[in-house]
Amino acid sequence: MLDRTTAPQFKNIEDINFIQASKHQLANEIPVFIINAGEQELVRIEFIFKNVNWDIQKPLLSLAANTMLNDGTSNLSGAEIANKIDYYGAFFQTEFGLDRSAVVLYSLNKHLSNTLPIIKEVLTDSVYPEKEVNTFINNQKQKLKVSLEKNDFLARRQFSKAIFGDTIYGFSSNLEDYDALNQADLRVHFEQIYHPANCTILVSGKVNDDILTLLDSLFGDWKSEITFKPNTVEFKAADEKYHYIEKAQALQSAIRIGIPSINRKHKDFPALQVLNTVLGGYFGSRLMANIREDKGYTYGIGSANVSLEQAGYFFIASEVGTDVCADTLVQIEKEINILKTELIGEEELALVKNYLLGSLLGSLENAFSHADKFKNIYFFNQDYTYYTNYINTIKTINASQLLELANKYWDFDQFYKVIVGKV
Amino acid sequence: MIHFERFTLENGLKVLVHEDHTTPMAVLNILYDVGARDEHPDKTGFAHLFEHLMFGGSIHIPSYDEPLQRVGGENNAFTSNDITNYYITLPAVNLETAFWLESDRMLSLAFSEKSLEVQKNVVCEEFKQRYLNQPYGDVWLKLRPLVYKKHSYQWPTIGKELSHIENAEMADVKAFFKKHYNPQNAILVVGGAVDKAKVKELAEKWFGPIPAGEKYLRNLPEEPKQLAEVKETVFADVPLNAIYKVFKMPGKMDERYPAIDLISDILSQGKSSRLYRNLVKEQQLFSDVNAYNYGSLDTGMFIVEGRLNPGIGVETADEAIWAELEQLKNQLVNDDELTKVKNKFESTLTFSEMSLLDRAMNIAFYELMGDASLFNAEVDKYLGVTAAHIQEQAQQLFTKEQATTLYYLAK
Numbered sequence: 001m002l003d004r005t006t007a008p009q010f011k012n013i014e015d016i017n018f019i020q021a022s023k024h025q026l027a028n029e030i031p032v033f034i035i036n037a038g039e040q041e042l043v044r045i046e047f048i049f050k051n052v053n054w055d056i057q058k059p060l061l062s063l064a065a066n067t068m069l070n071d072g073t074s075n076l077s078g079a080e081i082a083n084k085i086d087y088y089g090a091f092f093q094t095e096f097g098l099d100r101s102a103v104v105l106y107s108l109n110k111h112l113s114n115t116l117p118i119i120k121e122v123l124t125d126s127v128y129p130e131k132e133v134n135t136f137i138n139n140q141k142q143k144l145k146v147s148l149e150k151n152d153f154l155a156r157r158q159f160s161k162a163i164f165g166d167t168i169y170g171f172s173s174n175l176e177d178y179d180a181l182n183q184a185d186l187r188v189h190f191e192q193i194y195h196p197a198n199c200t201i202l203v204s205g206k207v208n209d210d211i212l213t214l215l216d217s218l219f220g221d222w223k224s225e226i227t228f229k230p231n232t233v234e235f236k237a238a239d240e241k242y243h244y245i246e247k248a249q250a251l252q253s254a255i256r257i258g259i260p261s262i263n264r265k266h267k268d269f270p271a272l273q274v275l276n277t278v279l280g281g282y283f284g285s286r287l288m289a290n291i292r293e294d295k296g297y298t299y300g301i302g303s304a305n306v307s308l309e310q311a312g313y314f315f316i317a318s319e320v321g322t323d324v325c326a327d328t329l330v331q332i333e334k335e336i337n338i339l340k341t342e343l344i345g346e347e348e349l350a351l352v353k354n355y356l357l358g359s360l361l362g363s364l365e366n367a368f369s370h371a372d373k374f375k376n377i378y379f380f381n382q383d384y385t386y387y388t389n390y391i392n393t394i395k396t397i398n399a400s401q402l403l404e405l406a407n408k409y410w411d412f413d414q415f416y417k418v419i420v421g422k423v
Numbered sequence: 424m425i426h427f428e429r430f431t432l433e434n435g436l437k438v439l440v441h442e443d444h445t446t447p448m449a450v451l452n453i454l455y456d457v458g459a460r461d462e463h464p465d466k467t468g469f470a471h472l473f474e475h476l477m478f479g480g481s482i483h484i485p486s487y488d489e490p491l492q493r494v495g496g497e498n499n500a501f502t503s504n505d506i507t508n509y510y511i512t513l514p515a516v517n518l519e520t521a522f523w524l525e526s527d528r529m530l531s532l533a534f535s536e537k538s539l540e541v542q543k544n545v546v547c548e549e550f551k552q553r554y555l556n557q558p559y560g561d562v563w564l565k566l567r568p569l570v571y572k573k574h575s576y577q578w579p580t581i582g583k584e585l586s587h588i589e590n591a592e593m594a595d596v597k598a599f600f601k602k603h604y605n606p607q608n609a610i611l612v613v614g615g616a617v618d619k620a621k622v623k624e625l626a627e628k629w630f631g632p633i634p635a636g637e638k639y640l641r642n643l644p645e646e647p648k649q650l651a652e653v654k655e656t657v658f659a660d661v662p663l664n665a666i667y668k669v670f671k672m673p674g675k676m677d678e679r680y681p682a683i684d685l686i687s688d689i690l691s692q693g694k695s696s697r698l699y700r701n702l703v704k705e706q707q708l709f710s711d712v713n714a715y716n717y718g719s720l721d722t723g724m725f726i727v728e729g730r731l732n733p734g735i736g737v738e739t740a741d742e743a744i745w746a747e748l749e750q751l752k753n754q755l756v757n758d759d760e761l762t763k764v765k766n767k768f769e770s771t772l773t774f775s776e777m778s779l780l781d782r783a784m785n786i787a788f789y790e791l792m793g794d795a796s797l798f799n800a801e802v803d804k805y806l807g808v809t810a811a812h813i814q815e816q817a818q819q820l821f822t823k824e825q826a827t828t829l830y831y832l833a834k
Contacts, residue, residue: 002632005484008519011514013495041773078694078704079695085695086763087766089769090770091770142732143711149660149662292545296545299546299549319556355492358494358495358513361447362512
């Protein structure tokens with residue numbers, strides 16, 4: 001008779017192998033990192049640039065300069081760029097982040113000699129046609145109007161503003177900020193940010209030697225005399241901890257709670273990741289177990305340590321029924337305080353450790369994911385020993401170290417608390 | 424090209440194995456042939472609620488998630504109008520844990536009252552979060568009953584209304600389980616760093632003893648051809664006016680499907696697409712416009728939706744959509760444009776094949792449609808579409824009397 005009550009034997013995860021990026025450079029010293037893996041004849045090529053010259057008076061320039069990169073060059077209209085990219089079954093994406101702006105090309109290898117020259121054109125010769133700028137302004141304002149009706153969006157904005165103030169990390173765009181955009185400013189900003197001395201190229205997929213040669217022939221002679229100034233983010237969090245935006249008609253309240261914290265460069269970061277997982281970092285977390293699976297207050301609740309290049313923060317977020325919003329806050333505080341006063345049980349800690357290792361192993365699915373892992377260390381001035389250390393921390397950390405960590409980093413009274421909806 | 428092998432257990436469970444030893448992970452994907460279309464009109468949202476209950480403990484195992492997390496695994500599930508699909512990814516060395524967990528909940532749930540009460544609340548909060556407390560969130564609650572008069576695609580997977588979920592009782596749960604959750608109504612796909620012989624042994628061991636149960640025979644009414652245009656206007660607290668236009672279309676298994684799917688790409692895939700170029704960029708009528716279809720198994724929906732720019736009359740915008748559809752009916756697409764959408768289809772497929780989980784899900788879904796190898800035949804079907812096919816399908820689809828239009832306007 002089959003015994004269904006006893007779990008099958010299982011094995012702990014011992015080896016997690018990272019495919020390390022190899023470093024190359026173009027004739028003009030643009031660094032090129034290559035992750036070569038996979039069966040499919042395709043690659044992802046990322047051109048990554050630090051955000052520079054951010055100015056609170058013109059806060060949307062970097063975003064707009066990035067998003068509009070496919071809207072026209074001296075030689076190609078936006079329609080022509082799109083047609084060419086689409087014709088070869090490629091994907092061209094602009095990615096704007098708080099720290100970096102990127103242009104990403106996904107292409108089958110056989111079409112690279114047709115698709116990559118378009119990227120060159122875009123990165124060296126975008127002109128931001130007046131008409132396209134106006135369309136961009138209009139469409140973004142329309143989108144913003146819709147987003148402003150969403151409680152979770154409002155909570156995110158208010159939270160960022162409270163902890164990071166008037167910096168690129170903290171500011172929230174208003175409709176008028178879009179109206180202030182213009183072609184002249186965009187062209188100036190474009191030259192500053194999309195600059196060979198500000199560029200890192202990351203190629204992942206099935207990478208053959210031809211690709212490096214092609215990159216060098218297209219981008220190796222890219223030069224610029226323009227100067228730029230990388231952003232420095234200096235912030236002071238608000239004094240007021242409690243931010244409530246009332247929405248009389250709300251069926252649910254969006255909650256966002258947290259505090260400025262450390263980022264990946266700090267030695268405690270891996271351990272804090274383990275602690276966060278226990279609290280709210282996976283489906284079986286304490287917040288999920290209590291607030292969703294025991295009380296049914298929400299569809300989901302989670303927490304995370306966010307690592308930005310020049311700061312970090314910790315947050316808990318959920319959307320809950322308005323009638324249970326107040327109790328949700330009580331429960332969150334309770335769960336935080338338990339982690340500060342009671343040791344995590346052995347079984348739970350073992351489970352979280354195995355979960356984290358399995359999830360790391362599973363996150364290394366293909367060349368693209370290995371490239372993402374590389375970005376996580378490279379832009380934080382770390383090398384692959386970060387992961388060795390991370391894995392080691394997961395395997396060896398104990399409950400009293402985690403309790404100490406909870407006391408060091410988490411104080412519910414000090415947390416910023418943003419609620420949009422009804423309490 | 425995805426390779427796989429298959430076998431069927433005596434109790435009727437179909438098992439497909441997709442070996443891929445480039446990864447240390449394994450996937451166990453199980454598709455149950457039940458979706459929101461199989462619900463009673465007075466008890467909607469049940470297939471999805473039931474999916475939540477599948478995580479509330481099974482007859483021999485009090486917690487589903489915990490033992491899986493303990494061996495480094497993760498899982499999730501989704502419910503659509505057609506199917507309910509559960510999946511686990513875990514280190515391949517611990518594959519047996521997935522078999523143990525998944526087979527026990529197919530054998531029997533624990534039917535815990537507490538789990539039912541809590542998950543009813545959770546799903547009601549999900550209903551609010553995604554459908555009621557969002558701008559435009561309720562649009563499919565309003566649109567589906569306008570489009571479907573007979574077929575049970577009339578309601579979304581979340582259900583028609585909160586009360587249907589609030590009123591769910593344990594007796595309903597048990598009956599639903601008996602009717603749909605048995606080996607004959609399921610397709611199991613195991614993929615990754617696994618060995619076929621070992622999978623067979625594990626499948627026999629864990630799923631083999633489960634009674635076959637009764638085969639559920641679906642007998643849904645065919646949605647009749649629409650003979651008159653349907654138009655409706657609603658007002659809501661939203662910042663922008665919007666138009667939703669729906670045409671009923673053949674299901675995913677139909678031979679006409681690839682041509683129709685490519686029509687939606689011509690209209691709306693990427694920044695070179697017609698709707699984006701003409702209506703957003705040139706005429707500037709919409710700030711956002713899309714065409715897509717649901718890929719439903721029964722008579723599906725071809726949708727064109729857009730949000731209007733300020734000062735644009737809703738009728739003007741509506742006519743502009745019609746002009747684009749008429750163009751497809753009256754003129755053959757040129758070779759470059761057709762090649763473009765085919766190339767894009769092919770590369771999208773190639774990129775998606777990088778994901779083991781996507782491959783496993785596709786194998787299961789195509790097996791449900793009749794044969795997993797149909798998935799590998801898809802490329803040729805799409806590449807075989809001609810400009811004349813596109814025109815013919817456009818002419819069949821886009822007629823006034825078959826259109827359902829909802830104006831969703833700012834109060």
